[in-house]
Amino acid sequence: MTGALVEVRAVSHTRGSGASATQVLQDVDLSLPPATLAVLAGRSGSGKSTLCHLVAGVMAPGAGQVLVDGRAAYPAADWATVSLLPQRLALEPELTVAENVLLPAGVRGRSPAADLLERLGLAAIAGRPARDTSLGEQQRAALARALVLNPAVAVLDEPTAHQDDDHVRLILEVLAASVTAGTLALVATHDQRVIDVAGVVVRLRSGRVLPAA
Numbered sequence: 001m002t003g004a005l006v007e008v009r010a011v012s013h014t015r016g017s018g019a020s021a022t023q024v025l026q027d028v029d030l031s032l033p034p035a036t037l038a039v040l041a042g043r044s045g046s047g048k049s050t051l052c053h054l055v056a057g058v059m060a061p062g063a064g065q066v067l068v069d070g071r072a073a074y075p076a077a078d079w080a081t082v083s084l085l086p087q088r089l090a091l092e093p094e095l096t097v098a099e100n101v102l103l104p105a106g107v108r109g110r111s112p113a114a115d116l117l118e119r120l121g122l123a124a125i126a127g128r129p130a131r132d133t134s135l136g137e138q139q140r141a142a143l144a145r146a147l148v149l150n151p152a153v154a155v156l157d158e159p160t161a162h163q164d165d166d167h168v169r170l171i172l173e174v175l176a177a178s179v180t181a182g183t184l185a186l187v188a189t190h191d192q193r194v195i196d197v198a199g200v201v202v203r204l205r206s207g208r209v210l211p212a213a
């Protein structure tokens with residue numbers, strides 16, 4: 001498709017080996033344009049995280065191609081091209097919230113991240129070690145880290161899993177601003193509050209993309 005930033009072509013993928021080998025994705029095709037909030041929806045185990053990892057370049061597809069801006073997604077590009085909020089967050093527990101957010105920029109101290117911390121309700125705890133914050137706060141810090149460089153593609157795995165309604169609202173405002181600035185936000189979720197505002201909804205079932213409703 002012309003104008004696609006992320007292209008997934010005939011991707012099939014198996015995880016595990018031997019008796020635990022599981023065909024997780026089957027013949028997945030997907031084209032996503034820039035400046036879009038795209039949701040990957042589907043039940044637990046449908047393959048959302050696996051597809052996120054393939055787009056983020058964490059691993060290569062078993063078969064088929066995953067392209068970001070015309071180049072193979074694996075190995076991962078720089079954080080300003082594709083960023084990732086993994087489901088398990090992967091914050092550095094000893095670093096402060098602000099330091100974690102600024103890690104991709106390789107700087108510490110005040111920067112445009114201050115604005116992001118404010119908008120995600122993290123300003124008051126910015127100087128606290130990440131290990132001494134709540135799970136919801138850690139998740140928002142990992143989201144800020146994913147957005148801090150205004151990436152072309154932000155892959156966000158369940159970014160609202162630990163958030164109440166008020167914080168979901170903040171997150172959706174931040175995501176809308178990123179999309180307006182040009183980011184393709186690819187969000188794996190079964191949170192209807194996010195699905196309701198998505199520009200594109202891709203539904204996975206048992207590793208296959210369901211036809212658009």
Ligand SMILES: Nc1ncnc2c1ncn2[C@@H]1O[C@H](COP(=O)(O)OP(=O)(O)OP(=O)(O)O)[C@@H](O)[C@H]1O
Nearest residue numbers: 015016020022024043044045046047048049050051
């Ligand atoms: N290392 C692995 N070895 C074998 N099977 C795996 C492995 N990792 C994931 N799977 C299987 O792959 C399938 C898809 O997993 P994936 O994490 O992509 O789903 P998901 O849609 O993101 O689920 P959730 O919403 O629960 O996070 C599941 O059936 C899971 O059990």
